[in-house]
Amino acid sequence: MTARAPRARLSPALAIAAGIGLAFLVLPLVALAIRAPWGTLPQLLASEPVLQALGLSLLTAVVSTGLCLVFGVPLAVLLSHSAAWALVPRRLLRAAITVPLVLPPVVGGIALLLLLGRRGLIGQFFAEAGLGIPYTTGAVVLAQTFVAMPFLVFAVEGALGAADRRTEDAAATLGASRWQVFRLVTVPLVAPGVAAGAVLCFTRALGEFGATITFAGSLPGVTRTLPIASYLALQTDPEAAIALALLLLVVSIAVLLALRDRWLPGVRA
Amino acid sequence: MSAALTFDATVVRGAFTVSAAFEAMPGRPLALVGPNGAGKSTMVAAIAGLLPLESGLIRVGDLIVSAGEAAVPPELRRVGVVFQDFLLFPHLTVRDNIAFAARVRGAGRAIARAEAQPWLERFELDHLASRHPAQLSGGQAQRVALARALASDPEVLVLDEPLASLDVEIRDEVRADLARHLRDFGRPTVLVTHDAADVAAIADDVVVVQEGRVTQRGTLDALAAHPATPYVARLFGS
Numbered sequence: 001m002t003a004r005a006p007r008a009r010l011s012p013a014l015a016i017a018a019g020i021g022l023a024f025l026v027l028p029l030v031a032l033a034i035r036a037p038w039g040t041l042p043q044l045l046a047s048e049p050v051l052q053a054l055g056l057s058l059l060t061a062v063v064s065t066g067l068c069l070v071f072g073v074p075l076a077v078l079l080s081h082s083a084a085w086a087l088v089p090r091r092l093l094r095a096a097i098t099v100p101l102v103l104p105p106v107v108g109g110i111a112l113l114l115l116l117g118r119r120g121l122i123g124q125f126f127a128e129a130g131l132g133i134p135y136t137t138g139a140v141v142l143a144q145t146f147v148a149m150p151f152l153v154f155a156v157e158g159a160l161g162a163a164d165r166r167t168e169d170a171a172a173t174l175g176a177s178r179w180q181v182f183r184l185v186t187v188p189l190v191a192p193g194v195a196a197g198a199v200l201c202f203t204r205a206l207g208e209f210g211a212t213i214t215f216a217g218s219l220p221g222v223t224r225t226l227p228i229a230s231y232l233a234l235q236t237d238p239e240a241a242i243a244l245a246l247l248l249l250v251v252s253i254a255v256l257l258a259l260r261d262r263w264l265p266g267v268r269a
Numbered sequence: 270m271s272a273a274l275t276f277d278a279t280v281v282r283g284a285f286t287v288s289a290a291f292e293a294m295p296g297r298p299l300a301l302v303g304p305n306g307a308g309k310s311t312m313v314a315a316i317a318g319l320l321p322l323e324s325g326l327i328r329v330g331d332l333i334v335s336a337g338e339a340a341v342p343p344e345l346r347r348v349g350v351v352f353q354d355f356l357l358f359p360h361l362t363v364r365d366n367i368a369f370a371a372r373v374r375g376a377g378r379a380i381a382r383a384e385a386q387p388w389l390e391r392f393e394l395d396h397l398a399s400r401h402p403a404q405l406s407g408g409q410a411q412r413v414a415l416a417r418a419l420a421s422d423p424e425v426l427v428l429d430e431p432l433a434s435l436d437v438e439i440r441d442e443v444r445a446d447l448a449r450h451l452r453d454f455g456r457p458t459v460l461v462t463h464d465a466a467d468v469a470a471i472a473d474d475v476v477v478v479q480e481g482r483v484t485q486r487g488t489l490d491a492l493a494a495h496p497a498t499p500y501v502a503r504l505f506g507s
Contacts (some may be wrong), residue, residue: 170356172343173317174421176373180344184372188360 029249036246037239044243052221053229054247060137060225061205064144068152068201073194075149076156101150108146109214116142116215139216140223144205151204152197159193203255207248272330274425274457279323280308280315286323287311287481293425293457293474300472301461304500308481309461310353313429316459317350318343329424329457344373349423353430355414357402363413364389364398370421385420392416392450407435408443415450426451427459432467444470465504477501 010018037044044050079097082090100108116123116133123133133139167189171181209227216223218232230244277290287308293299301309314320316327318340327335334341334348357366365372367388371381389395392412402410411431418426431447432440448471451458460471468475468489475492477485477500485497489505496502 164356166352167356167358169317169319169343170350170352171358171369171373172319173348173350174370174373174417175344175347176369177344180373184369185358 032242032245032249036242040239041243041246044240045247047240049220049229050240050244050247053224053226053244056137056140056221056224057206057226060140060144061202064141064148064205065152065198065202067141067145068149068205069194069198072149072152072197072201073156076153076160076197079153079157080160097150097153100146101154105143105147105208105210105212106214109143109211112139112143112146112211112215134215135217135219135223137216137222140212140225143211143215144208147208147211148201148204152194152201155197155200156190156193159190159197162193163189199255199258203252206251272332272424272457274316274459275326275328276312276316278315278325278327278335280311280320281323282311282314282320285311285481287315287478288325289476289478289481289483291476291483291486293459295457296452296455297473298451298458298460298471299474299476300468301459301476301478302463302468302504303478304463307478309478310429312478313350313427313459313461316425316427317348318346347422347424349418349421349426351411351414351418351426351428351431354434355402355410357405357410357413357417359402362399362401363394363405366402366413367394367417367420369417388416388420406439408439411435411443412446415447419450419454423456425457425459426454427461429461430463431460432462432464441466447471463504468505 075097079093082093085093113120113123113134115121116126116139118124118127118132118134126133133142163186168181168185171185172178176184207227208225209231212223212225213228218224218228224232226244226248230241230248233241233244273295274293276292279286279288281287285308289308289312291299291301301312303309311320315322315335318335321338321340322335324337326333326337329346329348334346358369361369364382364385368378368381368385371384372378376384389398392415394409394412394416397405397409397413402413405413415428415431428447432444435443444467451460451471460467462468473488475485475487475489476483477492477498479498479500485492485501492501493505496506
């Protein structure tokens, strides 16, 4: 006799609420796709301001993802080591990394101005030396790094936690030196997490708006990234705004697809 | 003629102290038995060089591998370990797991893989060679772990409860295979277990550890005939 698991029945009220929720998530994107000016899309996307914004967005998102990797991976290692610390410093560290994640980006932009602006805590010294940070492409990168870093840190920390450190001991008993353990065991075990974190970080940086416009402004070709260009275009040239939004949507979906493959480790044989 | 493993040391892990002395002879697998928390895994870590000694020494033949806090690092001691949960490399195939020792010894990828071939055949893993550890059964993973350790050509082999994580139904068969492979190995072998059936099938000598001390040593028959503690009597008594 084979027992069949009873199929879970969804109550009608629950199904309706879930349907509304799903429609709310999907319909705006459908509207975007339907109302997109498909006929003039090639010209719109090939226009000088769009290409400029796209180029700037890709450049700054790549650089800030790089910065997040360089500083975020060590931070993730520190965070995973903090498990052995006393309660208070451990919680403080975690909170410090979590705050930019939940902070409204505009607040992040104001905070960056107060630190690095012309009269900021540190920025005043840069200003005296003739190095103004705000309203430069560098400021865009800093704003994106500020909001995106936590995504990378937590993704890598998760990967570090999931990798059994005793596997490294096993490698040592098989004759692997420390460097070989790191190269042949630790890095491959953590790499999928780092890749997933970098992709998340990149999308977050690419979509960054609030902190960027606050700290870096909206100078065409210098700080006007795709999201800012799209927002501004909405008031003057709605079709261009839709085209820009569509472009951002396509990039996000491409990233999502890449992420899905990355998040199934061990299956690629 | 290979050399014996001599353990005469005190090891401290946290608040727990193990003090023991025993000798594992080549070709006479030694069972380290004792209840959970007796200090067996601590001794395994010390033999593998993963844990420093508090005092005393560990020798392989005339070669001292641990003396007090000084120790030959694990990667240079040639002590092979089969860990309780096997600790296979999840990102490598079965073949590359077994080829790992050859890789880190400096063999190229192709040569290391070729050297793994006889081990794959000997452990009936040939048809699983391109699988990843997540796709293996418990018994298969255990065979990979043993083949991987033996492929590193160890002077001493330590097995930490290698059957404990397996389903009861397959344990007898896996145990018989393990006994056969360990006979072939012929060098000092330490088997950590708390199962009398493992001792009977595999070990020639038995050392009983309870609460960080050796409470009895001898052959299985001697222990069964004259158990020194209630634990030994329960374990081997008829």
